[in-house]
Each structure stands twice: as structure tokens, then as C-alpha cells.
Amino acid sequence: MLANIDWLVVILIAVVIASIMFRYWHRQTQKRYLADIVNKLSKDGQLSHDDLDKAPQALQPLLQQLARPSSTDAPTPLTHDKLTGLLNRVGLKQNLTPLMPITHGCIILLDIYRFRYVNDLFGFHFGDKLLIALSERLRQMSQSAKLIARMNQDEFLLFDVSPWSEEQLAKLQQQLQTPIIIEQTPISLHCQIGYLDLSLHHGDVSQMLRRADLAVNRAKESRNRIAQYQYGEDAAQHRQLNIINRLPKALAQNELYLVYQPKVNLSDNSVTHVEALIRWQSDALGKVAPSEFIPLLECAGMIELVTMWVLETVVTQQAYWRQNGMNLQVAINLSIDDIDNRSLRDSLFALLDDNKLPADVIALEVTESQIMHDMPSAVSALECFRQAGLNIAVDDFGTGHSSIAYLKHLPIDEVKIDKAFLDGLIDEPQALHVLQSAVNLAKGLGLGVVVEGVETAEQFEVISALAIDKVQGDFFASPMTAAELEMNWKALNPPSN
The missing domain is CATH 3.20.20.450 (EAL domain)
Structure with a gap:
């Protein structure tokens, strides 16, 4: 009777030892597999079907999540506009800063005239759809532009390494003002354009953006709603700030x-x-x-x-x-x-x-x-x-x-x-x-x-x-x-x- 008990204890001890050794081996296998997956993602940026087939059962849910395409509901980076996916002001500055000094090309600032009336008349949901459609049109029309950004609710910016002519600016304005159909309703927009020639008026990023803004403000008062930044307008703005202060x-x-x-x-x-x-x-x-x-x-x-x-x-x-x-x-x-x-x-x-x-x-x-x-x-x-x-x-x-x-x-x-x-x-x-x-x-x-x-x-x-x-x-x-x-x-x- 005692001999049978001794053998039972031995068997239990052996099972426990085997279980521990199996778990240790299994975890080491998972670690080696995860290390391979990390290297694979670092190199290729994605996982293949073979990688998923070879994955341990416990890691299948994790690997399927990694292999799944990015969801449209994923958080938008802080450098991009959530609605349109374009760069925002922060992202634009981050992209322009490494390029400094920028002594050629141009910055084009686009302002949608009285866009707030669209929201007032049709609602913000309708206005959002219009902005998305407008941003897509801007992408298609400005393929030569190095950077495209949405600066605020109704302003967009293009940075191009090449200068634009007056004819190009007028054509851009005309194309942007072509009616857009939203929910079976044609919407005509009026666009004001401020142009900054960087070969003549370059500076730091903030100064260049401020000059583009001065140009678009002057465009609001011009007959064709297109204006180029003129030398000395910074001084006028500086005087205005001094007057207020x-x-x-x-x-x-x-x-x-x-x-x-x-x-x-x-x-x-x-x-x-x-x-x-x-x-x-x-x-x-x-x-x-x-x-x-x-x-x-x-x-x-x-x-x-x-x-x-x-x-x-x-x-x-x-x-x-x-x-x-x-x-x-x-x-x-x-x-x-x-x-x-x-x-x-x-x-x-x-x-x-x-x-x-x-x-x-x-x-x-x-x-x-x-x-x-x-x-x-x-x-x-x-x-x-x-x-x-x-x-x-x-x-x-x-x-x-x-x-x-x-x-x-x-x-x-x-x-x-x-x-x-x-x-x-x-x-x-x-x-x-x-x-x-x-x-x-x-x-x-x-x-x-x-x-x-x-x-x-x-x-x-x-x-x-x-x-x-x-x-x-x-x-x-x-x-x-x-x-x-x-x-x-x-x-x-x-x-x-």
C-alpha cells in the first residue's frame, strides 16, 4: 500500500515538472516568435498570411489586429486635420521647418468667402461634407504642390517649390469656384487667394505665414479677389499692433x-x-x-x-x-x-x-x-x-x-x-x-x-x-x-x- 502511494507521488511530481518545462518552452517559443514579428514589422511594415498561419494560438488575436488595415475611426495624428486628413497648422510648420531656409517657390493661402453662411443655412454636417469635397478637389488640382494644409475652418494653404503665374492662380480660383454637389444641392463658393513669392519675401515660418495672411486680407478688397504680398506690409501690420498696444x-x-x-x-x-x-x-x-x-x-x-x-x-x-x-x-x-x-x-x-x-x-x-x-x-x-x-x-x-x-x-x-x-x-x-x-x-x-x-x-x-x-x-x-x-x-x- 505504501509502495503504491510512493509511486503516485513520483508520477505527480513528474507531471508537475513536465508541465513547468512545457510552459517554459512555450513561452520561449512565443518570445522568439514575437521578436521575429517585431523585426518583420520594422522591415516590411506589414504581416503576410504565412506569418499569421505560423502564429501560436494564444497570439492569433493580437496578430490579426496588427495585420488589420487602419480603421477610419483611428485617432487622427496631432499634425493632421481630423475632418479632411490634410496637414493642420502644426503639421505644416513641422514639415516646413526642416526645409528652412526656403528661398524659392511660393505659398498660396486660400480663403473661402463667407463659408459660415453654408453652416448657418444647411447645418454643420452639410458644411463638413462640403469641406471634404473641396479638400479632395484641391488635392487633385494641386498635385505639384509639396504640401497642402487646412489652416482653420475655411482657409487652406499650398506650398509649392515652383512659383505660380497669375494665370495659374486665376485658373485655380476658377476651378475651386465650380459648383460642388452635396446631397443633390449645387453649392458655389467664392475663393480669395493670397500669394507669397518666396524668392522675394522669404523668412522664418511664422513670418511667411503671416505675410500670406496679409496678402489674402488684401485680396478680400481687390476686384478679382487675388493679391500678392507687397514689400512693407509687415511694417503696416506692426504699426497697427503698436496702435492697439x-x-x-x-x-x-x-x-x-x-x-x-x-x-x-x-x-x-x-x-x-x-x-x-x-x-x-x-x-x-x-x-x-x-x-x-x-x-x-x-x-x-x-x-x-x-x-x-x-x-x-x-x-x-x-x-x-x-x-x-x-x-x-x-x-x-x-x-x-x-x-x-x-x-x-x-x-x-x-x-x-x-x-x-x-x-x-x-x-x-x-x-x-x-x-x-x-x-x-x-x-x-x-x-x-x-x-x-x-x-x-x-x-x-x-x-x-x-x-x-x-x-x-x-x-x-x-x-x-x-x-x-x-x-x-x-x-x-x-x-x-x-x-x-x-x-x-x-x-x-x-x-x-x-x-x-x-x-x-x-x-x-x-x-x-x-x-x-x-x-x-x-x-x-x-x-x-x-x-x-x-x-x-x-x-x-x-x-x-
């Missing part, structure tokens, strides 16, 4: 100031109204025109800072003038965003209350084109100011698109006829007829009329015969500082006979 310091250092241009009453040649105009004389930038810095500040979201400074300056100045017997109304130019800004509106009312001034010491001038941009909002905002007692004037009257149709609905007191109406006034009867019509229209609606930009005696002689209330222009008085206006106040308002 220096504004807070300029306000603190009193580099900005106001001048006031009188408006002459034709009834008695007196001056009871002036327009406040902003000026900027910078130590670093020199003279900065309002037409240069105001649009930049609006784009940068900084215009409210300037508007608040103007309001504070004018109200403070008006308080001083009133105390010294100068009773006049100051007109301030505001954008429609300023008019619609409730915080700014409340600040103005508070300034008037704090200085114990009536609301009619201030008039607001808003350009016609801005009012027409959002009529309901403009009417509502202007009505609030008018009910508070401020006078409202439409500036640049006659240069908008729907003035005749909507003028009767606006809560305004006065129109300022743009100086463009004075062009050809002396020599062309048609010009006088147009001016007369504009004046009669405003007068028929019970509005006051100011003509601005009067610069010659001949112009004044013609318009003085019309039913105009006030005139403004260098013929009578140029813009002057507050101190200059005070010194000239008696001359501007001589005693009546």
Missing part, C-alpha cells in the same frame, strides 16, 4: 485730445453748436489719424475705453464752459455699438447729473450705414437717448442704402449731409439737383439740416440759397482746441446789429 498708455499720458469744429447758423451767422473730434499725437507713433486707429480699436474691442474718455472729457468741458457763459451744444460721434451699450448710456446720464448739466448740452451723431445695419436695435437705443433729452443726428446722410425708406421711422432731430454731395456742385446742374432733393426730403420730415465739408466761397454761395440750417467746414472754421475755441468765441459770435 499703446492706447491705454496714450490715454494716461494725455496723447489723445479733442478739437471742436464750429457749425454756423445760416439764420444769423452765429455759432451755438460744435462737433467734438478726436486727435492722437503719439511720441512713438507720430500723428495717428482717427480713420486709422478707430477701426482698429473697434476690432480689438477697445472702443468703449475711448468712448468713455470722450464722454468724460466733453461733459467736464461743458461744465466749465457753462460756468463761464459759453452756452453751446457739443456733438459726439458714437458707433451703433456705443449707442446700444447700456452701461455706457447710464454712465453718460450719471456724468450729466453729477455736473448738473441738462441733457441737451450733448448731441449724438451716428452714421447712416450703422443705423441701417440693425434698424430695430438702433431705433430702440436712439429712442432712449432722445427721451432723456439728447439731440440725435444722422451723420453722412445720403451715403447709406435705405435712407428714403426708413428715415421716417428714426427717432432723430437732424441730418448731416455728407460732403460728397458737394462734389461737382459748381459745374454740374445734376449735383445741385441731388443736393436740393436731399435737403427737401429732410425738411419734409421736419428735420434740421447741416451740410458738412464746405471749403470754398463758391460752395457756400450755392448752398446758402437752399433751406439749410447750419454749415460746417474749413471755409468758416477749422477744428480748434478748447482753448482756441474760447479765444475765438466772441469772433465766432459777433454782436448783432
Whole structure:
């Protein structure tokens, strides 16, 4: 009995030892096989059917996964656009950097004009399909291009080692603008092209991309929507950035100031109204025109800072003038965003209350084109100011698109006829007829009329015969500082006979 037990123990020990040895051999076989597979993938990049047939059973699922083609749902590399598969901005820079310096060839930046309207009208799914189709068309049409990238939602970039002619750019634009059928709907796109000749304007990667962007921005304003980068445009952009960055310091250092241009009453040649105009004389930038810095500040979201400074300056100045017997109304130019800004509106009312001034010491001038941009909002905002007692004037009257149709609905007191109406006034009867019509229209609606930009005696002689209330222009008085206006106040308002 004991002998049988001894043999049973021996057999069990032998089975355990054999099992351990088999597992060790099996694992060594798998290791050798995996090492061969790694070498195979490193060399060929793929596995054959023989490799799969020879695979140990335990490794079959792993090997089948490795041999399977890449799924379309696989994560997109960080260097590529997920939607189109093209290089993205990061990938483009990574591919361009090893090629530096690049002193030949070109960069072509393509901007799809108002692409966002496609998403607004048809939805983002439809827009994605359109972008995919457009990127595929771009691949087929630009086979010579070394790199193609999607820079953002509606911008694509081509890098070619050879320059392109104007004819090639025009052909590319024409082909891209051929309608694309998406879900049985033909979509026509308009393409704006910025071109950078790298043989003339090479630099580091960021500088070249910035120059291409400057070119496409200029293309948006050109007739055929194609533009080449021009030497010196970097300097203009650098100045624009300096203007935006220096504004807070300029306000603190009193580099900005106001001048006031009188408006002459034709009834008695007196001056009871002036327009406040902003000026900027910078130590670093020199003279900065309002037409240069105001649009930049609006784009940068900084215009409210300037508007608040103007309001504070004018109200403070008006308080001083009133105390010294100068009773006049100051007109301030505001954008429609300023008019619609409730915080700014409340600040103005508070300034008037704090200085114990009536609301009619201030008039607001808003350009016609801005009012027409959002009529309901403009009417509502202007009505609030008018009910508070401020006078409202439409500036640049006659240069908008729907003035005749909507003028009767606006809560305004006065129109300022743009100086463009004075062009050809002396020599062309048609010009006088147009001016007369504009004046009669405003007068028929019970509005006051100011003509601005009067610069010659001949112009004044013609318009003085019309039913105009006030005139403004260098013929009578140029813009002057507050101190200059005070010194000239008696001359501007001589005693009546």
C-alpha cells in the first residue's frame, strides 16, 4: 500500500515538472516568435498570411489586429486635420521647418468667402461634407504642390517649390469656384487667394505665414479677389499692433485730445453748436489719424475705453464752459455699438447729473450705414437717448442704402449731409439737383439740416440759397482746441446789429 502511494507521488511530481518545462518552452517559443514579428514589422511594415498561419494560438488575436488595415475611426495624428486628413497648422510648420531656409517657390493661402453662411443655412454636417469635397478637389488640382494644409475652418494653404503665374492662380480660383454637389444641392463658393513669392519675401515660418495672411486680407478688397504680398506690409501690420498696444498708455499720458469744429447758423451767422473730434499725437507713433486707429480699436474691442474718455472729457468741458457763459451744444460721434451699450448710456446720464448739466448740452451723431445695419436695435437705443433729452443726428446722410425708406421711422432731430454731395456742385446742374432733393426730403420730415465739408466761397454761395440750417467746414472754421475755441468765441459770435 505504501509502495503504491510512493509511486503516485513520483508520477505527480513528474507531471508537475513536465508541465513547468512545457510552459517554459512555450513561452520561449512565443518570445522568439514575437521578436521575429517585431523585426518583420520594422522591415516590411506589414504581416503576410504565412506569418499569421505560423502564429501560436494564444497570439492569433493580437496578430490579426496588427495585420488589420487602419480603421477610419483611428485617432487622427496631432499634425493632421481630423475632418479632411490634410496637414493642420502644426503639421505644416513641422514639415516646413526642416526645409528652412526656403528661398524659392511660393505659398498660396486660400480663403473661402463667407463659408459660415453654408453652416448657418444647411447645418454643420452639410458644411463638413462640403469641406471634404473641396479638400479632395484641391488635392487633385494641386498635385505639384509639396504640401497642402487646412489652416482653420475655411482657409487652406499650398506650398509649392515652383512659383505660380497669375494665370495659374486665376485658373485655380476658377476651378475651386465650380459648383460642388452635396446631397443633390449645387453649392458655389467664392475663393480669395493670397500669394507669397518666396524668392522675394522669404523668412522664418511664422513670418511667411503671416505675410500670406496679409496678402489674402488684401485680396478680400481687390476686384478679382487675388493679391500678392507687397514689400512693407509687415511694417503696416506692426504699426497697427503698436496702435492697439499703446492706447491705454496714450490715454494716461494725455496723447489723445479733442478739437471742436464750429457749425454756423445760416439764420444769423452765429455759432451755438460744435462737433467734438478726436486727435492722437503719439511720441512713438507720430500723428495717428482717427480713420486709422478707430477701426482698429473697434476690432480689438477697445472702443468703449475711448468712448468713455470722450464722454468724460466733453461733459467736464461743458461744465466749465457753462460756468463761464459759453452756452453751446457739443456733438459726439458714437458707433451703433456705443449707442446700444447700456452701461455706457447710464454712465453718460450719471456724468450729466453729477455736473448738473441738462441733457441737451450733448448731441449724438451716428452714421447712416450703422443705423441701417440693425434698424430695430438702433431705433430702440436712439429712442432712449432722445427721451432723456439728447439731440440725435444722422451723420453722412445720403451715403447709406435705405435712407428714403426708413428715415421716417428714426427717432432723430437732424441730418448731416455728407460732403460728397458737394462734389461737382459748381459745374454740374445734376449735383445741385441731388443736393436740393436731399435737403427737401429732410425738411419734409421736419428735420434740421447741416451740410458738412464746405471749403470754398463758391460752395457756400450755392448752398446758402437752399433751406439749410447750419454749415460746417474749413471755409468758416477749422477744428480748434478748447482753448482756441474760447479765444475765438466772441469772433465766432459777433454782436448783432
